[in-house]
Amino acid sequence: xxxxxxxxxxxxxxxxxxxxxxxxxxxxxxxxxxxxxxxxxxxxxxxxxxxxxxxxxxxxxxxxxxxxxxxxxxxxxxxxxxxxxxxxxxxxxxxxxxxxxxxxxxxxxxxxxxxxxxxxxxxxxxxxxxxxxxxxxxxxxxxxxxxxxxxxxxxxxxxxxxxxxxxxxxxxxxxxxxxxxxxxxxxxxxxxxxxxxxxxxxxxxxxxxxxxxxxxxxxxxxxxxxxxxxxxxxxxxxxxxxxxxxxxxxxxxxxxxxxxxxxxxxxxxxxxxxxxxxxxxxxxxxxxxxxxxxxxxxxxxxxxxxxxxxxxxxxxxxxxxxxxxxxxxxxxxxxxxxxxxxxxxxxxxxxx
Amino acid sequence: xxxxxxxxxxxxxxxxxxxxxxxxxxxxxxxxxxxxxxxxxxxxxxxxxxxxxxxxxxxxxxxxxxxxxxxxxxxxxxxxxxxxxxxxxxxxxxxxxxxxxxxxxxxxxxxxxxxxxxxxxxxxxxxxxxxxxxxxxxxxxxxxxxxxxxxxxxxxxxxxxxxxxxxxxxxxxxxxxxxxxxxxxxxxxxxxxxxxxxxxxxxxxxxxxxxxxxxxxxxxxxxxxxxxxxxxxxxxxxxxxxxxxxxxxxxxxxxxxxxxxxxxxxxxxxxxxxxxxxxxxxxxxxxxxxxxxxxxxxxxxxx
Numbered sequence: 001x002x003x004x005x006x007x008x009x010x011x012x013x014x015x016x017x018x019x020x021x022x023x024x025x026x027x028x029x030x031x032x033x034x035x036x037x038x039x040x041x042x043x044x045x046x047x048x049x050x051x052x053x054x055x056x057x058x059x060x061x062x063x064x065x066x067x068x069x070x071x072x073x074x075x076x077x078x079x080x081x082x083x084x085x086x087x088x089x090x091x092x093x094x095x096x097x098x099x100x101x102x103x104x105x106x107x108x109x110x111x112x113x114x115x116x117x118x119x120x121x122x123x124x125x126x127x128x129x130x131x132x133x134x135x136x137x138x139x140x141x142x143x144x145x146x147x148x149x150x151x152x153x154x155x156x157x158x159x160x161x162x163x164x165x166x167x168x169x170x171x172x173x174x175x176x177x178x179x180x181x182x183x184x185x186x187x188x189x190x191x192x193x194x195x196x197x198x199x200x201x202x203x204x205x206x207x208x209x210x211x212x213x214x215x216x217x218x219x220x221x222x223x224x225x226x227x228x229x230x231x232x233x234x235x236x237x238x239x240x241x242x243x244x245x246x247x248x249x250x251x252x253x254x255x256x257x258x259x260x261x262x263x264x265x266x267x268x269x270x271x272x273x274x275x276x277x278x279x280x281x282x283x284x285x286x287x288x289x290x291x292x293x294x295x296x297x298x299x300x301x302x303x304x305x306x307x308x309x310x311x312x313x314x315x316x317x318x319x320x321x322x323x324x325x326x327x328x329x330x331x332x333x334x335x336x337x338x339x340x341x342x343x344x345x346x347x348x349x350x351x352x
Numbered sequence: 353x354x355x356x357x358x359x360x361x362x363x364x365x366x367x368x369x370x371x372x373x374x375x376x377x378x379x380x381x382x383x384x385x386x387x388x389x390x391x392x393x394x395x396x397x398x399x400x401x402x403x404x405x406x407x408x409x410x411x412x413x414x415x416x417x418x419x420x421x422x423x424x425x426x427x428x429x430x431x432x433x434x435x436x437x438x439x440x441x442x443x444x445x446x447x448x449x450x451x452x453x454x455x456x457x458x459x460x461x462x463x464x465x466x467x468x469x470x471x472x473x474x475x476x477x478x479x480x481x482x483x484x485x486x487x488x489x490x491x492x493x494x495x496x497x498x499x500x501x502x503x504x505x506x507x508x509x510x511x512x513x514x515x516x517x518x519x520x521x522x523x524x525x526x527x528x529x530x531x532x533x534x535x536x537x538x539x540x541x542x543x544x545x546x547x548x549x550x551x552x553x554x555x556x557x558x559x560x561x562x563x564x565x566x567x568x569x570x571x572x573x574x575x576x577x578x579x580x581x582x583x584x585x586x587x588x589x590x591x592x593x594x595x596x597x598x599x600x601x602x603x604x605x606x607x608x609x610x611x612x613x614x615x616x617x618x619x620x621x622x623x624x625x626x627x628x629x630x631x632x633x634x635x636x637x638x639x640x641x642x643x644x645x646x647x648x649x650x651x652x653x654x655x
Binding site for chain 1: 548550551553554555556557558559560561564568569572573
């Protein structure tokens with residue numbers, strides 16, 4: 001493990017920001033710290049950077065305990081949420097700053113900055129000030145500035161939060177590609193699951209100061225390990241009483257049952273469906289057009305949940321009676337999650 | 353999206369009004385008056401302001417200048433080249449320069465401390481910085497007399513080391529510094545507050561030391577506010593009368609500043625020289641006003 005956190009605890013007064021946090025990150029990986037706001041993800045990032053100090057526990061980078069090493073000596077590049085670009089310096093000076101304070105040779109600085117400006121595709125913008133750049137360009141400058149001194153680790157605090165939705169998508173891809181290309185071990189904080197699933201090699205899910213689960217995006221999405229992750233990922237809806245739906249094993253002491261839209265097949269009354277006999281009747285309560293699919297809010301057996309239908313399927317109206325078939329669902333027992341499959345499916349034919 | 357829907361709405365409203373032409377004419381006139389006010393009100397307000405400024409400011413200024421030159425240029429120059437006047441000018445400038453220097457350093461430090469750190473008693477500190485503006489200068493002067501004068505417990509120590517404060521130049525400087533205390537920090541604090549600590553934090557993470565951070569990040573930000581604060585501080589320092597009057601002892605040629613000198617001349621019924629010396633203060637004030645305007649102009653330009 002290249003970066004390791006061992007038994008980290010951190011409190012602000014009564015508020016426990018980190019509660020016995022343990023995890024390791026391999027060299028060269030791009031990792032997302034994902035959780036709702038107030039879950040302690042930014043605190044973890046700032047502790048790795050050295051901007052905050054844990055009350056107890058060890059932070060290890062490359063085999064060395066760095067708890068007592070100041071932020072500036074840890075070899076870490078940090079991209080702030082607000083970017084914190086130096087507003088009275090040009091793009092060139094912003095990127096050069098980290099090298100200049102380390103008393104780097106003037107020619108070397110010039111070369112490195114030129115190289116980075118080329119990398120971020122902002123040639124010709126060297127003499128602009130941050131206020132003259134767009135949000136996406138500012139983020140690129142912040143990225144280049146953090147990378148200038150060749151850090152071993154790159155930390156990014158909500159790197160896409162301040163960018164409008166359209167540019168965000170594009171920038172995500174760009175950042176992912178850049179980080180792959182450079183091979184720098186990177187951790188970014190986000191509260192957006194799509195962002196984490198899309199960009200990260202590995203996701204660390206945080207909730208109220210604890211680590212809920214770590215794993216690849218696919219692992220976490222397919223096999224949530226805790227009650228929190230099972231409801232956090234995907235567009236989950238809670239079922240009132242799942243045993244009212246046909247052919248699911250009974251678990252008596254379960255706490256909650258969750259379904260995702262991809263677990264559900266919703267068909268019009270006159271449509272043919274393989275498992276029609278096991279389907280339940282439901283009423284469409286709301287319709288939302290989502291671009292490449294249509295989202296339906298359905299009420300069935302006392303539960304309200306979300307189902308999707310493709311654009312080329314026949315449209316269903318609000319108030320229409322439909323058949324709802326649930327392939328599978330998650331139930332939580334304590335903090336444990338179980339995946340239940342509909343008994344009417346003989347063969348394993350559907351994979352998420 | 354919002355803006356678009358709003359314009360659409362207002363367009364719609366316009367067309368609905370134009371269907372009823374009488375309504376629209378009445379409506380448009382009343383809206384116009386409500387938003388811009390009538391011309392009569394405008395000129396009345398301007399007139400009142402100008403009249404007020406003329407009576408309160410311009411008239412006295414004209415009086416000062418005419419009284420000063422009443423007996424001709426010769427007498428005027430004789431009055432202002434008097435050795436006591438020269439010494440008053442020197443002392444005023446000396447006190448002003450020292451007060452500005454001291455308060456620049458103090459003001460920057462205090463503003464930095466208050467905006468960049470979180471600590472207990474911060475509000476008390478901010479209030480204390482403002483204290484000199486709220487306390488009457490006379491009381492400020494008295495405080496120093498009591499602290500450094502003969503009845504003070506530290507007086508024997510001061511005497512032993514030959515340090516004269518009360519009725520001496522150091523006292524005058526002290527009083528001037530006290531009175532002009534908040535002027536610079538008050539200008540910088542809002543600017544620093546608006547900036548936040550992100551940039552400094554980023555620079556520190558890259559290994560910049562405190563001085564580099566100040567020089568390259570903080571200072572460019574507060575430059576114009578600082579300059580403006582210095583201008584205000586100078587203006588106030590030159591005109592200070594109350595606190596200085598208490599501490600001065602009015603030793604002619606030694607501890608008399610320009611405002612005190614004017615008062616003394618006036619008390620001696622030497623009206624013409626009093627006005628002549630006043631004109632020097634007026635000249636200095638006008639110079640400061642010009643500098644202030646330039647600083648404001650350039651500062652606004654550069655953001």
